[in-house]
Amino acid sequence: MGRIFISAAHGGREAGGIDPGSIAGGTTEAREMILLRDLIVTELRSRSFEVLAVPDDLSAAGTIAWINSRVRRGDVALETHADAASSPTVRGASVYYIASNNERKSNGELLLVGLLRRVPQLPNRGVKPDTDSGLGSLAFCRQVVIPSLLLQVGFISNPEDRALLQNRRRDFALGIADGLASWSRVIDPTPGTPQDPNYPPINININGQNYAEQGILVNGNAYIPIDLVDRLRIDLSKAPNVNRITYRKVVYIKAIELRDFNVAVGWDAATRTVILRSNLIVCPGQFDRIMSNGNTSEVELQLFLRNNNENALNQFPDLPKLYREEATMEGVNYDIAFCQMCLETGFLRFGGDIKPQQNNFAGLGSIGGGAEAASFPSARIGVRAHIQHLKAYASLEPLVNEVVDPRFRFVTRGVAPLLEQLSGRWSADLDYGTKIIAMIKRLYDSAGFFNANRV
The missing domain is CATH 1.10.530 (Lysozyme)
Structure with a gap:
């Protein structure tokens, strides 16, 4: 069975100092997530799962690099956060997954159900694509090369959520462990020695035309050959965080990350085809220029x-x-x-x-x-x-x-x-x-x- 990587958000060095995350009620997000992570790790190990806890002194980028340097086929990765809002009335738990990946969405549902069964007093904010997050994409969901999810266990800025987390921390840990165990078994249901990957091929359609070369499906994510990226005139030299893998001597990149270069990415499950559309009608250089023309009706x-x-x-x-x-x-x-x-x-x-x-x-x-x-x-x-x-x-x-x-x-x-x-x-x-x-x-x-x- 695959291993489970767990990262407690914040606590590492960012911009020359220690990042505490959100601060409320005399505590910090980093402290609460580290305490919760330690209980989750203990619980999973008691169930005979192999768990790797990410060191707490790593930055966000360092966390992703640490995981990616150790992964094997069948592994999964989770990062826990406690959200914060300007209004103290906002509360509840949610899971974020990489957008347009229905397999990862179903994995997130397993995780959230596991938590809410143990802590039913916690409002359910749902399983959401990372495009619905404030930043529009989440590095942990996109840049970790194995299946990954980001769990918001509640709002530290909300007194009720904070009290639940501090007074029923073990229930949180048990619920998250339940969800992680179910998720891990879905990703790698059979124990044994890790084998070389054998990724299934997928079709590629670009601007309505079928592309001659095929892509591959890696952990539910569509990857396309790097040569196609060059044909789209996309310069990835300034995007070192775009996920690249080498498979059978060909370099592939994760298709969903082309959205940051004004390429629409869709998926047709019936034909196993990743659908790409380029040439956004917004003029280059005007996308973020305030004094310009709107485009919608x-x-x-x-x-x-x-x-x-x-x-x-x-x-x-x-x-x-x-x-x-x-x-x-x-x-x-x-x-x-x-x-x-x-x-x-x-x-x-x-x-x-x-x-x-x-x-x-x-x-x-x-x-x-x-x-x-x-x-x-x-x-x-x-x-x-x-x-x-x-x-x-x-x-x-x-x-x-x-x-x-x-x-x-x-x-x-x-x-x-x-x-x-x-x-x-x-x-x-x-x-x-x-x-x-x-x-x-x-x-x-x-x-x-x-x-x-x-x-």
Whole structure:
């Protein structure tokens, strides 16, 4: 039977210091995950599983490298996290898997069911593709070469989840051990000596045409020959973390990672075909440029919002239309503004300090650091203020409409023309721009913007 690698998130050295992870209630994420990991390891070893615990002093990149240097066929890897949210009411457990991999999704369900059977008081937040995470992709899910999952055991920022974790840590460990045992048996059901891999072949379709060479299926992930990547004119020299393997003297890369290079990746299970589409209609260099054109229709924005929150349009039915109109008037990319709204409001669920009746869709502050964030008399004026604040950061051009953004005059004009430059400015989160870009990719995936006939 295969071995089980377990990593407790955080605690290693990042950016020259020890990374504690989230901090709440007098404890840290790193401390709680290390204590939990130790119990899981003990439990699994008592069941005769071979378990490898990742050293706690490694960075996130070092953790992945440590695992990848030791893996064998049939092994699996898990990293445990405790999430945190700005609202202390948010709670529950979830599992993240690499997007578009239904086998890994079913593995995640085994893991989550195991935990929730032992701790039924813990809300179930579901098994989710890593594209639904804040960063749009998770290195542990994508860069570990064996089947891997990332488990969020609860929210350390929520008093109930934190109390459960600290007072019933053994139940958490037993449940996770149950899930890991089931998952490991699915991946490698027969004990014995590890053998050389024999990966099944898969077909490749690129922009509607069948490709002459086949790819391979590795642990449920589609891999394609490196020569095809060259044909797509993708430069991987600046992407050292893209997963590469050598199989029978041919180098392959994990297909799903081409999404970061504006290639859509799909899977047809009936024909065992990985489907690639290139030539995204978004112009190169404008994907993250705030002062540019949007690409979606009003209907596509509506569908994206409704698919992520079925009640989103009940209170704000005209919001997609308002974003397209107000952003176009000021020359702002409405796709960017709309996705920022989705990120800030949780797809109009709100739930933080800002209430729906404030019509504040972008977390705009009030003047003088008041107790409440800014409020606006209507949804249109709230959207207008959002667009104006984006334009203040991204452009030196004057506004078309009269200013309604209360903090417009305090922004140094033109200091952030690119989304990444909003990080640490609009939000203290240094990954803020990356999270908006991840949201835009989700929007464009849902709208089907990868099409060989739309350039």
